[in-house]
Amino acid sequence: RHPEEILCPNHILKVGILVGGPDWPTSVLCGILKIPLLQTMIGTLPAIVLIAPCTLTGALYYYSGKYPDSYYGTLAVISGMIGAGVQSGSLVVATFYVDKILRDRKDEVGKDPRDASAP
Secondary structure, eight states: OHHHHHHSSSSHHHHHHHHHSOHHHHHHHHHHTTOOHHHHHHHTGGGHHHHHHHHHHHHHHHHHHHSTTSSHHHHHHHHHHHHHHHHHHHHHHHHHHHHHHHHHTTTTTTOOTTOTTOO
């Protein structure tokens, strides 16, 4: 029930989970919950912020091999560190919101939704 509360409404929390959460399980969960594909695709658009530094790192490493006396190697390391920071930050955002939902609904956590006595 809690993933539905996070992924079904239209707000920034969904973007935090779609971008910061693990790719495969989050995508499968969106399919299981029958979240519209367009909403899911739009929710993952901010992932470009995660992808760009990693792509730039690869390009700079390539050029550092071609031109070893240039500054490309240094820029590749800096870009890689920025990419790692952005990836870590997105994971922290996703974890924060999942934790917030679990804390707000701690009385419901662990209850079987099929249980007749559950509200």
